[in-house]
Amino acid sequence: MNLVKESSSSTDLDDLVASNDMGGRKATGLQLKITLIVAFVWALFQLWIASPFPYVLDTDLLRWNSNQARSIHLSFAIFLVFLNFPFGRHSSLHKIPVADWILAIVASLCASYYLIEYENIATRVGAPILQDVIVACIGIPLLFEAARRSLGITLPLIAATFLAYNFFGNHMPEMIAHKGFSIYEVVNHQWITTEGVFGLALGVATDFVFLFVLFGCLLDKAGAGNYFIQLAFSCLGHFKGGPAKAAVVASGLTGLISGSSIANVVTTGTFTIPMMKKVGFSAEKAGAVEVASSVNGQIMPPVMGAAAFLMVEYVGISYLEVIKHAFLPALISYIGLVYIVHLEALKENMQGLPRKGAKVSLVRKLSSFLFGFLSLCVICAIVYYGLGWIKTLAGNNSIYLVTVLVLGSYVGLLKIGSKYPKLCSAEDHDLSNLPEPREIFRSGMYYLLPVFVLVWCLMVERLSPGLSAFWAALLTIFMILTKPLLDGVFRKEKGASLWTGATDLFDGMVTGSRNMASISIATATAGIIVGVVSQTSVGSALADVVEALSFGNITLMLILVAVLCMILGMGLPTTANYIVVSSLMAGVIVEVGASNGLVVPLIAVHLFVFYFGLMADVTPPVGLASFAAAAISGGKPIGTGIVAFKYALRTAILPFLFIFNPDLLLIDVTVVQGIFIFVIATLAMLIFTAATQGYFLVKSKWWETAALLLIAFSIFRPGFWIDKVVEPHQYMPMSEFLKQDKVIKQGEALRLHVSDDGYSGKVENTIHLLIVREPGPFKQVLENAGLNLYIKGSRVEVDSVGIGSDAYQAGFEAFQMITGLEVATEQPSKAFVYIPSLFLLGFVFFTQRRRRDKAS
Known part of the structure; x- marks a missing residue:
């Protein structure tokens, strides 16, 4: 049975993904070899700097600091973009023009200028020379061109607009005006320091994002993507509207290792969309289900389209906290989508796919699930306490013993899987009779091992995300190399060799690098926007504009910010999307909210703008994921997008809810x-x-x-x-509160009213939220939070704020007056x-x- 018979050809779909994520150019001969070698070397470089090996060797030759690594990273990325992405739709796809080779080399040299001149730049901080200006004036336009080729016109246009605002802000209307900056000041900020192009966003892409993108590509090359799809179908395919429910789960699982909603649509959609149509879904609805579930994959931890790592830096909390806060809304959103599919199936009285074997009773299903869950708990307990015992016994040598145990587990699970038929590609699988879930699960249990290693390193060992992804990628590399040979031996097949694994590994490394090139360009280009925001007062200006348009109404302000996020996110990949909307709109919610009585945790604000930025992937007319799904289903792209947007309403309501009810983010709650x-x-x-x-x-x-x-x-x-x-809170003047000499409890939320002279010269009143970490007297609690106070009578003034402290994160500044606070009142249950x-x-x-x- 040909499941993709009614859809576009596989070649066309591959071209769609390639042109969006890796570039549509298909060079041949020497040009192709150079491109592949550069991509492979880039992957090796990223693995090297993420590993502990540079610090083991007693040499500085192959050791670079974070700033130097960013320069090398961008050099590789911009070189590959000019080689892989053609100038326009009418450019040659089968050879790389000389002009593109020249642009690639020049752009790469400009990006590596920060590395080449690193020592000299360090001696002239804040005082760029003419040479710096010339390189920046060449590099920034080439970066914009690379962004246009790989991402479309939207991001470079926004960045160019902000850059123009940097120069000509003194000619703008009073509400958004600033003093203006010279070309030397702009170049120093954007290209020479780490405030602009080589800033935090590119640093996160260098240190963390590349490793996770590479890990996802390697895991998919090993066959995990196909395994997740077929496992989802074997578990859910027999329910009403089963293929659609399986598509939701499969997209959620592949979203764990994918950073592209479009690639997710095509990877799972070529299989799931025809199956949905088979059981009664229209072309538009089948495509919309796939779009909604694939875009949802970008909000699903642990990767979240690489936004999770940026949130760590922007919000100032640990990676584990980001994952904890983001998990529940993402899970609830997926459950809602499964229910949407169920309701659609009920409306049309759809049936599921037939399953092999006799029907299993509900009691047996529940008992099997309970047994499996308890077995998993026992295994986890054995692993946890067993590894603890090994580390105590072996000490520094425990890494070698753990490595042997992990590799032994892989070989054992592969041997178990070899007892079952091989998983063919999803497109070629005949699911007229669904296989037993147990059979599919056991045939590929070894695919779960790298994911387990990743989660273990992150959650238990508390390693950095980059180092955790390195160890997981290293295990996946070993699996790719050895799986064809070991599987052939276990199945007693002739002709198996390491060469097949080596070829797959090379392809996986190259694919990871080529996928990452456009993401790196996006972070570098978005860094210009971040640089403008930090150099000018545009953040406060936007807050003033939004407050004026919303008339100080909190709900109207949030709706306006949501719409602006969807507009700003149109046509942008997930990473750049988050950088843009968080840089421009997160501060707006914080400032306008604080001045109107809305004080929420910063992570809630960032998740709010992130969710609505991603809605642009669904919303017509720019929703690229809808066009990819329509190419498979044969439906209308705009119609698919409209239905997908309707399905996505359940996701759109969540940000408003966790802004007003942060409990949904599991902030300061017990189990x-x-x-x-x-x-x-x-x-x-x-x-x-x-x-x-x-x-x-x-x-x-x-x-x-x-x-x-x-x-x-x-x-x-x-x-x-x-x-x-x-009323949840009652205002109390500071003079009255200080008389009480009250001891503040741990975990209590202090809503402090602050007055300060604003930029306009008028006194501005805002509210800042502080969570008490240690109980104690009021003054001691504030000092523990990083506030040094000057108290005279009832007058409480901020003398200084500790950099990076809780008070600093809450927005306190020196010389502010703390006029009072809101005391929580006893409310009904x-x-x-x-x-x-x-x-x-x-x-x-x-x-x-x-x-x-x-x-x-």
């Missing part, structure tokens, strides 16, 4: 509270999904839809109704909202069930 929040939030998401789909048990009447929306809102944000009865909501839900449920029973 029991976390479980309760998950259950309640999931229930609310399912109800909201049923309301937006207009279908619960049967087609909903208008009042039932309204009731479901009310129930979902009440469960998601019960505080809205409680606050109407009892949330059960007073939950219980009536559940009663109303029960009424809607029984009403629809009675109507369904009459119809049947």
Whole structure:
């Protein structure tokens, strides 16, 4: 059975992914060899600097600091972009013009200027010379051209606009004007220091992102992507609308190792979309399900399209905290999408795919799941305590013993997998009878080992993300090299050799580098925008504009920011998308919110702008993922995008909810509270999904839809109704509070009212949020947070703020006045909202069930 018969040819789809992620040029001969060798050397360089080996060797020859590594990284990236991405749609795809070779070499030399002149630049900090200006004036336009070729016109146009604002800000309207900067000042900031092109974003791409992109490509080359797809289908394919549910799960799993929503669409969509159409989904709906689930993969930890590593730097919290905060909303969003698919299947009375063997009872399914879960817990406990015992026994030599155990586990799992039929490619698999999940799972358990190593290094060993990805990639490299030979030996097949594995490894390394080239260019180009924001007052200016347009209304301000994020994110890859929207819009929410009484954790703000930036991948008319899905399904691209946007509404509602209810981000909650929040939030998401789909048990009447929306809102944000009865906080002047000499409890949120002279000369009143880490008297608590105070009577003034402290992250500055604070009041339990909501839900449920029973 040819599952992709009705869709575009495989070649066309491969070209679509290649032109978007790796460049559409297909050079041959010597030109191709040079391109592949450069890409392979770049991957080796990144593995080397991420490994502990440079610090083991007693030499500086192959050791570079972070700033030098960024220069080398950008040199490789811009060189590959000019070779792989043609000038325009009418340019030759089969040979690289001389002009592109010249541009590649010149651009690479300009990018490496920071490395070549590193010692000299260090001696003239803040005083660029004419040579610096010439190199920057050549390098920045070439960077823009590389961005245009690999990313489209949007990002370089935005960056060029901001760069022009840097020069001509003194001629702008008063609200957004600044003093203007000379070319020497701009060059120093953007090209010579680490504030612009070679700034934080490019540093994160160099240190972390490349390793995760490479790891994903290597794991996919090893066959993990195909394994995840077939495992999802074997588990879910037999349910109503099963192929669509499997597509959602498969896209979520591949999203763990993929940094591109378009590549995700094509990787899983060539298999899942025809299967969805087979069970009754229209072309547009089948494509929309794939688009929504693939774009959702970009919000799913641990990679989040590389945005997770940038959040670590921008928000100032650890990587594990970012993952913890981002996990629950992403999981709830996926559960909501599965439910959407279920409702679509109920509407059309769709059936699932047939499964081999006899039907298994629910009791047996539950017992099998429980046994599997308990077995997994036992294995995890054995591994955890076993490795702890090994480290105690072997000391510094434990790394060698652990390596032997990991490789032994890989060989053992591969031997188990060899007892089952090989997994053919997803497109060629005949799923007219679904295989047993147990059979598929056991045939590829070894694919889970690198993921386990990655998670173990991150969560248990607490290694850096870059070093964790290095060890996981190293294991994957070993798997790719040895799998063809070992699998052939275990299956007793002749002709197996290491050469097949070596070829696959070379292809995986090259693919990883070529995928990364456009991401690196995106981070470097977006760094110019970040540089302009840090050099000028554009952040405060944007906040003033948004506050004026929203009239100080918090909800209207958030809607306006959401729309702006979707506009700014159009046509941008995930990494650049996040850099742009966080640089421009995160500060707007913080400043405007603080001045109007909304104080939320910074991670909630960054996730808000990130989610809406990604909505541009779904939203017509620019949603590229929708065009890729339509190419497979044969549907209309705009129609696919509209349906996908409708499905994505469940994701769009989440950012508003965790802005007003940060508990959804698991901030300062216990395990029991976390479980309760998950259950309640999931229930609310399912109800909201049923309301937006207009279908619960049967087609909903208008009042039932309204009731479901009310129930979902009440469960998601019960505080809205409680606050109407009892105010959550009561303002207390500082003079009155100091008289109480109160001891502040650990974990308490202090909402401090601050007054300061603003840029306009007027006194501005804002609210800053501080979470108390250690209990104690008020003054001691503030000092522990990094605030050195001057207190005279009832007057409390900020004398100084510790750099990097909690107070610094909260936005405190020297010479601000702390005028008062808001004291939490005793409020009724949330059960007073939950219980009536559940009663109303029960009424809607029984009403629809009675109507369904009459119809049947």
